[in-house]
Amino acid sequence: MFVIMIGDLNSHTPHGPLDRKWTNHKDHARLVNPNNRRKFEIIVVGSGLAGGSAAATLGELGYRVKCFCYQDSPRRAHSIAAQGGINAAKNYQNDGDSIYRLFYDTIKGGDFRSREANTYRLAEVSGNIIDQCVAQGVPFAREYSGYLANRSFGGAQVSRTFYARGQTGQQLLLGCYSALCRQIAAGTVQMFPQTEMLDLVIVDGQAKGIVTRSLRTGKIEMVAGDAVVLATGGYGNVFYLSTNARGCNVTATYRAYKKGALFANPCFTQIHPTCIPHAGDYQSKLTLMSESLRNDGRVWVPKGKEDCAKPPNEIPHTERDYYLERKYPSYGNLSPRDIASRAAKEVCDEGRGVGPGGRGVYLDFADAIKRLGQETISERYGNLFEVYEKITGENAYKVPMRIYPAVHYTMGGLWVDYNLMSNVPGLFVVGEANFSDHGANRLGASALMQGLADGYFVLPYTLPNYLAGQVGKRPSIDRPEFKDAEREVRAKIDKLLKINGNRSLDSIHRELGELLWNKCGMARNKAGLEEALEKIPKLREKFWREVRVPGDGEDFNQSLERAGRVADFLEFAELLCIDALTRDESCGAHFREEHQTPDGEALRDDENFADVFAWEFQGANGTLNPPKLHREPLQFETVHLTQRSYK
Amino acid sequence: MNFRLRVWRQKDRKSRGRLINYDATDIPPQASLLEMLDIMNERLLLRGEEPIAFDSDCREGICGTCSLTVNGEAHGPDHPGAACELYMRKFKEGETIVIEPFRLKSFPIVKDLVIDRSALDRIVQAGGFISARTGSAPEANSILVPKHDADVSMEAAACIGCGACAAACPNASAMLFTAAKVSHLATLPQGETERVRRVVSMVHAMDAEGFGNCTNIYECEAVCPAEISASFIAKLNREYSRATLKRSSGE
Numbered sequence: 001m002f003v004i005m006i007g008d009l010n011s012h013t014p015h016g017p018l019d020r021k022w023t024n025h026k027d028h029a030r031l032v033n034p035n036n037r038r039k040f041e042i043i044v045v046g047s048g049l050a051g052g053s054a055a056a057t058l059g060e061l062g063y064r065v066k067c068f069c070y071q072d073s074p075r076r077a078h079s080i081a082a083q084g085g086i087n088a089a090k091n092y093q094n095d096g097d098s099i100y101r102l103f104y105d106t107i108k109g110g111d112f113r114s115r116e117a118n119t120y121r122l123a124e125v126s127g128n129i130i131d132q133c134v135a136q137g138v139p140f141a142r143e144y145s146g147y148l149a150n151r152s153f154g155g156a157q158v159s160r161t162f163y164a165r166g167q168t169g170q171q172l173l174l175g176c177y178s179a180l181c182r183q184i185a186a187g188t189v190q191m192f193p194q195t196e197m198l199d200l201v202i203v204d205g206q207a208k209g210i211v212t213r214s215l216r217t218g219k220i221e222m223v224a225g226d227a228v229v230l231a232t233g234g235y236g237n238v239f240y241l242s243t244n245a246r247g248c249n250v251t252a253t254y255r256a257y258k259k260g261a262l263f264a265n266p267c268f269t270q271i272h273p274t275c276i277p278h279a280g281d282y283q284s285k286l287t288l289m290s291e292s293l294r295n296d297g298r299v300w301v302p303k304g305k306e307d308c309a310k311p312p313n314e315i316p317h318t319e320r321d322y323y324l325e326r327k328y329p330s331y332g333n334l335s336p337r338d339i340a341s342r343a344a345k346e347v348c349d350e351g352r353g354v355g356p357g358g359r360g361v362y363l364d365f366a367d368a369i370k371r372l373g374q375e376t377i378s379e380r381y382g383n384l385f386e387v388y389e390k391i392t393g394e395n396a397y398k399v400p401m402r403i404y405p406a407v408h409y410t411m412g413g414l415w416v417d418y419n420l421m422s423n424v425p426g427l428f429v430v431g432e433a434n435f436s437d438h439g440a441n442r443l444g445a446s447a448l449m450q451g452l453a454d455g456y457f458v459l460p461y462t463l464p465n466y467l468a469g470q471v472g473k474r475p476s477i478d479r480p481e482f483k484d485a486e487r488e489v490r491a492k493i494d495k496l497l498k499i500n501g502n503r504s505l506d507s508i509h510r511e512l513g514e515l516l517w518n519k520c521g522m523a524r525n526k527a528g529l530e531e532a533l534e535k536i537p538k539l540r541e542k543f544w545r546e547v548r549v550p551g552d553g554e555d556f557n558q559s560l561e562r563a564g565r566v567a568d569f570l571e572f573a574e575l576l577c578i579d580a581l582t583r584d585e586s587c588g589a590h591f592r593e594e595h596q597t598p599d600g601e602a603l604r605d606d607e608n609f610a611d612v613f614a615w616e617f618q619g620a621n622g623t624l625n626p627p628k629l630h631r632e633p634l635q636f637e638t639v640h641l642t643q644r645s646y647k
Numbered sequence: 648m649n650f651r652l653r654v655w656r657q658k659d660r661k662s663r664g665r666l667i668n669y670d671a672t673d674i675p676p677q678a679s680l681l682e683m684l685d686i687m688n689e690r691l692l693l694r695g696e697e698p699i700a701f702d703s704d705c706r707e708g709i710c711g712t713c714s715l716t717v718n719g720e721a722h723g724p725d726h727p728g729a730a731c732e733l734y735m736r737k738f739k740e741g742e743t744i745v746i747e748p749f750r751l752k753s754f755p756i757v758k759d760l761v762i763d764r765s766a767l768d769r770i771v772q773a774g775g776f777i778s779a780r781t782g783s784a785p786e787a788n789s790i791l792v793p794k795h796d797a798d799v800s801m802e803a804a805a806c807i808g809c810g811a812c813a814a815a816c817p818n819a820s821a822m823l824f825t826a827a828k829v830s831h832l833a834t835l836p837q838g839e840t841e842r843v844r845r846v847v848s849m850v851h852a853m854d855a856e857g858f859g860n861c862t863n864i865y866e867c868e869a870v871c872p873a874e875i876s877a878s879f880i881a882k883l884n885r886e887y888s889r890a891t892l893k894r895s896s897g898e
Binding site: 053056057060071072073074075076078080081090092127128130131132133134135136137139140141142143144145146147148164165167170171174177178179181182184185191193216245246247279280282283284285287390391392393456457460502504506507548550551555556558559 | 659675676677678679681682683685686689692693695697698700702703704705706707709710711712725728732734736757758761763764765767768771772773774775776777778779780781782783784785786787788790791792793794797798800801804805807808831832835837838
């Protein structure tokens with residue numbers, strides 16, 4: 001079906017013992033003399049934790065940085081919405097934590113599908129991140145003594161999560177934004193808000209520029225640079241509904257893929273079990289409710305379909321199915337994320353879901369309130385109950401909450417080597433946009449860690465190593481490669497504006513999302529994926545025939561912005577399904593129904609699939625031009641692969 | 648539910664804008680105000696009219712992109728909360744809902760309900776940071792911060808940067824915004840070194856952007872989605888007096 005290349009990708013993982021690799025690598029990386037740094041122009045796309053920290057740090061080092069974001073201010077990137085916290089192996093609790101343990105928890109949580117050396121480095125620099133953020137003035141939670149406080153998080157037996165109330169992402173991003181503002185004031189970083197990257201420019205085989213469009217004026221510009229850093233986040237919005245912000249999109253990474261960058265493991269998409277359910281077609285996004293609620297809430301649905309429409313308080317205990325407690329007696333309501341998500345889907349598929357559309361399960365606090373009193377529950381979760389009431393209008397102290405899983409994070413992304421450089425020299429990818437550290441499943445409080453690790457402490461070492469050989473090689477935008485890319489961008493915009501059909505973008509995007517959610521969501525199987533692969537190209541055709549994009553390209557035009565993104569999602573969705581179909585095993589968040597243990601857990605196939613799947617675009621989409629598959633075998637030198645067990 | 652909308656439409660920064668009437672029929676009561684606008688835009692599109700431009704992103708009240716004035720109030724009547732956290736069931740059946748952008752000179756209108764708030768970024772660029780070079784930070788627990796100070800700092804740091812405070816203020820003052828950043832950093836030992844310079848630069852930048860002064864009306868506090876207390880403005884004034892005193896006495 002595909003051309004498959006095995007072992008042709010070089011991860012450039014340094015030799016030597018695991019705990020010395022990064023130090024040795026840094027010791028031997030090439031440097032750029034301070035006087036030469038200002039001769040380099042670095043393009044950073046995205047201003048979230050990864051992009052913002054990279055831009056600020058590179059500016060501080062003396063490089064000239066151009067940073068682009070689609071939001072009206074770099075402070076609004078979606079990193080801001082992360083709630084829980086950030087992991088770091090500080091071992092402040094004296095509870096046995098170490099760099100190795102954080103590394104091991106992360107690689108095991110990822111079901112052994114990430115690169116050992118990258119994940120180890122992440123754990124290794126985690127402590128520096130906390131130091132840096134404290135110095136910047138991030139108001140982390142403190143003990144009465146004035147020392148930093150920690151909390152526990154899923155997938156770990158130690159308490160290593162640092163937090164700022166339920167707004168850790170916000171505070172870390174604002175810290176990073178303040179560092180960025182300092183560089184903007186100093187003139188080392190030039191900020192381009194409300195500007196979208198629409199193409200990557202490759203000159204002589206190296207990434208040397210981008211084509212951008214100002215969302216405010218519609219102006220299309222070519223930007224040349226000595227290197228391009230993509231920090232453009234994940235692609236969860238391919239599912240239409242997710243916990244991502246409305247503007248999150250795959251455009252930058254997908255268009256880089258179409259220019260030759262490899263896209264790795266796109267089928268690794270994380271679905272979070274506790275979100276407020278979808279209430280109707282009008283709904284534009286899903287809101288996460290902290291997983292901590294499952295500590296005191298009991299999850300159930302009615303035993304019989306006929307009870308689903310009844311008010312929950314009128315359904316007697318004997319007629320309720322506490323399915324997590326029934327199926328997983330040892331873990332019960334605290335079953336791992338993927339298990340809990342799939343179990344909810346199963347009971348809803350059986351027709352026993354509750355709420356609008358039958359897509360919800362109850363999370364009931366009645367027993368906890370009886371046992372502990374409403375006051376205690378309110379102390380623990382008051383804030384979340386308020387959010388729930390604001391959105392649904394229901395008082396969860398009186399009636400059970402309704403929850404349902406939702407797309408939350410994407411582990412897949414552009415393929416990068418140990419230096420965070422893609423297969424296209426000069427193209428670096430950081431944060432959620434790359435694939436490297438979380439394998440098939442990300443642990444809680446690790447996304448913030450990775451974004452900042454990449455931007456503050458990895459890229460500033462690995463990027464100069466590339467730049468050192470690039471003095472004076474920044475091309476002029478008069479090169480034909482720039483003109484060609486610009487022409488393509490303009491042609492695509494014109495094409496979108498000329499469709500002039502009678503369907504809205506949202507209606508097609510919703511249709512795509514629904515298809516993916518049903519066929520490539522929490523559980524996947526061969527027949528379903530094949531069905532999706534048959535339907536996606538048809539939907540794409542429908543888009544290019546029937547959609548209506550009003551206005552013109554020379555103006556502030558939100559419909560046009562979104563049209564370009566939806567068009568890319570419609571192509572990317574196919575890659576996602578091809579990857580899911582080809583990975584004929586279950587691992588982490590990728591659950592193929594054909595591969596499960598008798599009790600319904602993901603069954604890995606290490607013999608055949610302990611590889612990264614990195615896809616190369618072959619000039620067009622569709623079955624006639626399947627992407628080429630490069631397989632990077634994962635070398636585990638230190639850890640021993642085991643079946644993940646939550647029993 | 649059914650509503651009568653009056654929405655501010657303005658082609659671009661230079662054109663004159665006006666309120667246009669729309670009938671919003673069959674709106675699900677569980678929809679948010681922004682989702683109601685999404686529904687209206689879908690209908691406008693299919694009728695061949697131009698959709699209403701408005702800004703939003705996270706739609707859960709944290710990114711601060713929302714910038715709507717609803718029935719005369721910044722972020723609408725359901726405080727505390729950003730406009731994205733406002734749900735249609737909070738309105739009465741048949742009610743007329745007036746939707747305008749935040750209105751003040753320092754936030755020029757880009758189109759319809761979309762405004763330019765880059766003035767707020769420039770206030771932060773003037774000094775709203777601690778100059779901690781990446782890599783130079785000492786071990787995190789070598790800087791002790793009393794819990795109370797950390798909590799107060801966090802209360803100020805929770806600002807989402809939406810600008811509703813300035814929009815609600817009859818003086819178009821951005822003092823709550825500026826006070827939040829100044830207080831966040833001045834309450835922490837890490838912020839001590841640059842404390843004088845920071846407050847002076849930020850206040851000057853705020854004035855240069857054309858924001859007015861505070862006359863203790865507290866509309867800012869009333870509309871703030873992050874519930875930032877107006878007492879931080881008193882803190883800002885103290886910080887500013889302290890800084891100017893220190894400077895004039897030659898310290």
